[in-house]
Amino acid sequence: MMHKYATCAGCTETYLRSKLVDYRRKKWCGDSSCRDEIDRKIKHKNYKIRMKRIANGTFRNGVEPELRKTVLKAFSNTCTLCGYRDVIVEHSGMEVHHIVPVSEGGSDDIGNLTVLCHDCHTTVHQVGWESYAGLF
Numbered sequence: 001m002m003h004k005y006a007t008c009a010g011c012t013e014t015y016l017r018s019k020l021v022d023y024r025r026k027k028w029c030g031d032s033s034c035r036d037e038i039d040r041k042i043k044h045k046n047y048k049i050r051m052k053r054i055a056n057g058t059f060r061n062g063v064e065p066e067l068r069k070t071v072l073k074a075f076s077n078t079c080t081l082c083g084y085r086d087v088i089v090e091h092s093g094m095e096v097h098h099i100v101p102v103s104e105g106g107s108d109d110i111g112n113l114t115v116l117c118h119d120c121h122t123t124v125h126q127v128g129w130e131s132y133a134g135l136f
Contacts, residue, residue: 005017009028009037009041010031010038013029023038063113077115081120081124084117094115094116095115097114097116099112
């Protein structure tokens with residue numbers, strides 16, 4: 001049974017659940033100041049997570065831009081799984097993927113990097129990198 005009332009994540013006022021809408025996976029009353037407060041809370045939470053990862057030495061921001069360009073050029077901006085080729089080279093939507101993840105001991109060496117389109121990259125991470133490691 002669903003509760004009749006819910007609390008706005010911005011102003012913390014209680015409303016009928018039917019009057020609230022979803023915003024960033026939070027219940028929201030529709031007031032712009034509440035939307036801004038939800039954004040602020042999420043930004044702060046993400047900041048805390050990032051600081052914790054930095055402190056633990058586990059924060060990564062992907063491969064360096066120059067290495068990314070080198071890898072995209074080496075693979076002709078083409079997905080190594082499906083063969084899709086992005087013709088826009090300068091702002092390519094292609095993604096550089098670690099064959100063996102850094103968290104599993106992989107490195108940023110060019111031999112451990114490949115190029116995937118967004119759909120293939122998502123699939124590899126959903127299924128598990130081990131299933132695809134031999135294909136690259």
